[in-house]
Amino acid sequence: MDSRFLMFVARRAVNAVITILIMIALMFAIIHLVAPTPQDLARLYVGTHFTVPELNQIAHRMGFYQPIYVQFYNYVTGIFHGNLGTDTQYGIPELLVLQEYFPVTLNMVVLGTILGIIIGIFTGAIAASNRNTGTDYGIKAIYLGTWAAPIFLVGVFLQLVFAYELGLLPTGQVANPTLAIPPAVTGLPLIDAILAERWVYLYSYLRHLVLPAVTIAVISFGGITRLTRATMVDSLDKDYVKLAYMKGLPKRQVVWGTAFRNAIIPIITLMALSFAFTVGGSVVVEDIFSYHGIGFFFVNAAYNLDYPAILAITVVVGLAVIIANFIADILYGIMDPRVRLT
Amino acid sequence: MEPEEPGRPRRLRLLKGKGRSSTVAVHDEAEVPLGETSGLRFIAGFIRRDKIALTGAIGIGIFFVFGLIQGILETVSDYTHNLALSYSILPSNPFTFNFANSLAPPTFANFPVGIFGYDEVGRSILSRILYAIPKDALASVLIVISAIVIGMFLGISAGYLGGWADEILMRVTDAFLAFPLIVFAVALSLILGNGYTVVLVALTIVWWPTYARFFRAQALTLKSRGYVEAARLSGLSPLSIIIRHIFPNAIDPIVAIATLDFGNVILVYSTLAFLGIGVQVGQPELGSMAASGLQYVPHSWWFPLFPSLVIMAIVVCYSLLGDRIQDMVGGRLSY
Numbered sequence: 131m132d133s134r135f136l137m138f139v140a141r142r143a144v145n146a147v148i149t150i151l152i153m154i155a156l157m158f159a160i161i162h163l164v165a166p167t168p169q170d171l172a173r174l175y176v177g178t179h180f181t182v183p184e185l186n187q188i189a190h191r192m193g194f195y196q197p198i199y200v201q202f203y204n205y206v207t208g209i210f211h212g213n214l215g216t217d218t219q220y221g222i223p224e225l226l227v228l229q230e231y232f233p234v235t236l237n238m239v240v241l242g243t244i245l246g247i248i249i250g251i252f253t254g255a256i257a258a259s260n261r262n263t264g265t266d267y268g269i270k271a272i273y274l275g276t277w278a279a280p281i282f283l284v285g286v287f288l289q290l291v292f293a294y295e296l297g298l299l300p301t302g303q304v305a306n307p308t309l310a311i312p313p314a315v316t317g318l319p320l321i322d323a324i325l326a327e328r329w330v331y332l333y334s335y336l337r338h339l340v341l342p343a344v345t346i347a348v349i350s351f352g353g354i355t356r357l358t359r360a361t362m363v364d365s366l367d368k369d370y371v372k373l374a375y376m377k378g379l380p381k382r383q384v385v386w387g388t389a390f391r392n393a394i395i396p397i398i399t400l401m402a403l404s405f406a407f408t409v410g411g412s413v414v415v416e417d418i419f420s421y422h423g424i425g426f427f428f429v430n431a432a433y434n435l436d437y438p439a440i441l442a443i444t445v446v447v448g449l450a451v452i453i454a455n456f457i458a459d460i461l462y463g464i465m466d467p468r469v470r471l472t
Numbered sequence: 473m474e475p476e477e478p479g480r481p482r483r484l485r486l487l488k489g490k491g492r493s494s495t496v497a498v499h500d501e502a503e504v505p506l507g508e509t510s511g512l513r514f515i516a517g518f519i520r521r522d523k524i525a526l527t528g529a530i531g532i533g534i535f536f537v538f539g540l541i542q543g544i545l546e547t548v549s550d551y552t553h554n555l556a557l558s559y560s561i562l563p564s565n566p567f568t569f570n571f572a573n574s575l576a577p578p579t580f581a582n583f584p585v586g587i588f589g590y591d592e593v594g595r596s597i598l599s600r601i602l603y604a605i606p607k608d609a610l611a612s613v614l615i616v617i618s619a620i621v622i623g624m625f626l627g628i629s630a631g632y633l634g635g636w637a638d639e640i641l642m643r644v645t646d647a648f649l650a651f652p653l654i655v656f657a658v659a660l661s662l663i664l665g666n667g668y669t670v671v672l673v674a675l676t677i678v679w680w681p682t683y684a685r686f687f688r689a690q691a692l693t694l695k696s697r698g699y700v701e702a703a704r705l706s707g708l709s710p711l712s713i714i715i716r717h718i719f720p721n722a723i724d725p726i727v728a729i730a731t732l733d734f735g736n737v738i739l740v741y742s743t744l745a746f747l748g749i750g751v752q753v754g755q756p757e758l759g760s761m762a763a764s765g766l767q768y769v770p771h772s773w774w775f776p777l778f779p780s781l782v783i784m785a786i787v788v789c790y791s792l793l794g795d796r797i798q799d800m801v802g803g804r805l806s807y
Contacts, residue, residue, distance in 0.1 A: 283780035294770035406652045429747055
């Protein structure tokens, strides 16, 4: 950890914080452009079934008559204090709703993304090392197909085949609903179940996780395959690869030991982007598999025009993505020292 | 071939990959010296040798020509209140209920009405898919072009001017890109009110930052080129430099990205429709057909499957063509 690296981390951190502030300002601006009067704002936050005097009262109570900069200050501090509004459907603070649903999605999306990255890197490396052969074209045909497939096609297809036709896996839900949910310690069902030693629940949870996570992996691996293939093709043309061949190393060792290690670095940035993409995709995946995570809740909120929930989810998901990008940047800096200089 | 203006290279010249090897061998036979590539020869070579990209191009051509004709018919029928006109070139009326055919499986009887099966009230799924095509075609074109225009202005000015303008643009695009596409698009279209136009606006808002960043990167590299410096030294104003030199040279590589992006727009647009965003009740829409068909899975698998497969086919065509254009722009390929 030299000082140059610390500077690099500090600069990225400042950038991330500025981005978060701009993102919040953006949300605030959108809300206030759409609902310019205090009554409109109150209606946005509490729903339509109120009379105008009632709305006025609510607007006063929620501070919508204050000057705009005070409102902005309150909005920003509110978000950092975890005050994301009150849900109009359930009548409880959004933070509690998010605490309930977000970890479920995070668990699924992270596992799905990791699976997608593994598939993508391997298929990409295999395609590159067999450039312009049947294997290469075959892999390209597969990823073009999955890349072009709408998320719901992949989800429905997997559900049809593995759940309905073959009956191997459950069709939906987070776990068998008759089993007691383990006490929330971390919020992540996987870790909670292990901590509470609920092995039956864990087994049921993992079985229910397979189809949504595989759907996520299938829709996300194409981009990674493509990039891995491109960087590997470049890397395989380098002199150090030729040298490795000349030394008489077997192809397997040259591809995976020499070329692969150098090709992997640019892919990290794509991983963070892939995370953002799959969080968005989880909205559809959870809808198909009735998987009660944040995406399911988001779709529900959209149907019921539950604006506080929609705004809260958008902000929280944006925060998660910025943090993921920040982590990717730092990882990139650790793996490739040249990046720290810029 | 018309004479070339200095400083404004014709499109084909950029396809050659500046200053690298004089020939680029893709297929072993017929290495065409790059200096001799003309437009006609390029097209002829494309048709003769590149069957895969040609398939993509033909698919997209059919998609757009049909979308245009059907779109005009739909618009005219909308204004003249003559509903029959809107489905005059379709195999059957996409709106009439026929409960005798309710959820009937795909059949070759009464070709081609029934080849994709029937929905829950006995409407031909094929007719409904065809009726929905113009909206997807229009959405992909409008969103990508507006995103390019917005991104071009902001990205090129930020990249060329640098300093604070650049810094602000980068952080703003970071903030925009932090929202997952689908989540942000749903939130925006709900806040702005529901409808087709709203979805177009929402998707444009979501889409421009990528292009802004791309054009910024282009401007940054072009800025240090000799001809731009020469123009600056000769006293040309920044605006004229941007218009005369940066813009014409930055637009070429964008073609490949845009071609790939048309497909992405259709994917996201149909995903929004799947979630019920921007869909009018009763109007066919590829995504919403898939969503309503989901209730009849697993028995009537054809109902959600065929609309989704049509989306997939369109996006595959775009990818095939876009991939190849990217190779050409990157200088890896020539005919």
